[in-house]
Amino acid sequence: MEGELAPPGSPRSAALLIVGDEILSGDVQDQNTPFLTRRMWELGILVDRVVVLGDRLDSLAREIHRLSEAHDYVLITGGMGPTHDDVTRQAVAQALELELEPHAGARELLAADYGDQLTPAEAAMADLPHGAKILRGRQRLAYAFRVGNVFAFPGVPVLLQDIFEIAADELLSSRFYKETLWVRGKEGDFSETLATIQRAHPSVGIGSYPVFVDGRYRCKLVLRARELNALSATAKEIEEKLDLDSPPRADRV
Numbered sequence: 414m415e416g417e418l419a420p421p422g423s424p425r426s427a428a429l430l431i432v433g434d435e436i437l438s439g440d441v442q443d444q445n446t447p448f449l450t451r452r453m454w455e456l457g458i459l460v461d462r463v464v465v466l467g468d469r470l471d472s473l474a475r476e477i478h479r480l481s482e483a484h485d486y487v488l489i490t491g492g493m494g495p496t497h498d499d500v501t502r503q504a505v506a507q508a509l510e511l512e513l514e515p516h517a518g519a520r521e522l523l524a525a526d527y528g529d530q531l532t533p534a535e536a537a538m539a540d541l542p543h544g545a546k547i548l549r550g551r552q553r554l555a556y557a558f559r560v561g562n563v564f565a566f567p568g569v570p571v572l573l574q575d576i577f578e579i580a581a582d583e584l585l586s587s588r589f590y591k592e593t594l595w596v597r598g599k600e601g602d603f604s605e606t607l608a609t610i611q612r613a614h615p616s617v618g619i620g621s622y623p624v625f626v627d628g629r630y631r632c633k634l635v636l637r638a639r640e641l642n643a644l645s646a647t648a649k650e651i652e653e654k655l656d657l658d659s660p661p662r663a664d665r666v
Contacts, residue, residue, distance in 0.1 A: 491568030
């Protein structure tokens with residue numbers, strides 16, 4: 414099963430679904446969202462939604478279905494282990510209306526990793542949605558899988574990061590260009606001018622991030638675009654119409 418994705422080189426969107434009661438309770442800090450949003454950005458894919466849900470099968474299935482319909486890619490982290498509350502595999506199958514069935518490749522990997530110590534609960538981790546493709550990194554005892562536009566990863570950060578670098582080959586899109594400018598003053602001092610610039614360059618994203626350091630207000634403007642010429646034209650107009658400032662000391666190289 415292959416998802417219907419945007420043509421190569423066109424803008425692509427992604428959603429992250431972070432699974433785990435331990436995240437919602439604060440017992441475990443989510444380290445996967447910062448990593449994935451940064452790496453997806455580097456691949457030219459915008460993460461425009463992040464959802465955190467507990468380990469509830471029906472809620473997860475509904476959310477996976479909704480995100481899959483609305484985005485080019487859905488990346489799920491967590492709920493891939495052998496315990497009773499690890500239900501991501503079942504949720505993906507339910508969301509995509511697929512049968513959960515033994516996956517020969519997954520079973521072979523588990524047998525090789527666990528050997529004679531493989532328990533029935535661990536063996537059940539080889540039950541995957543029909544048509545799933547295994548994604549394996551260098552680490553043992555873990556793998557991810559892809560079905561259509563849905564990617565399900567283990568929640569342990571070191572395992573996710575290892576596997577993601579393999580999965581990245583299937584996520585390549587057109588790259589973004591980025592430029593950072595510092596502007597003197599508060600956002601309110603130049604908001605109308607910046608809005609006019611943004612309307613004139615709709616293909617360029619302009620993010621404004623105010624700070625008060627070194628005894629004065631500054632705003633960090635981050636420009637992002639797929640076309641270098643569009644980015645350069647926007648930066649030039651900002652330089653002409655706004656009062657540029659030096660970056661704070663902590664931002665200087």
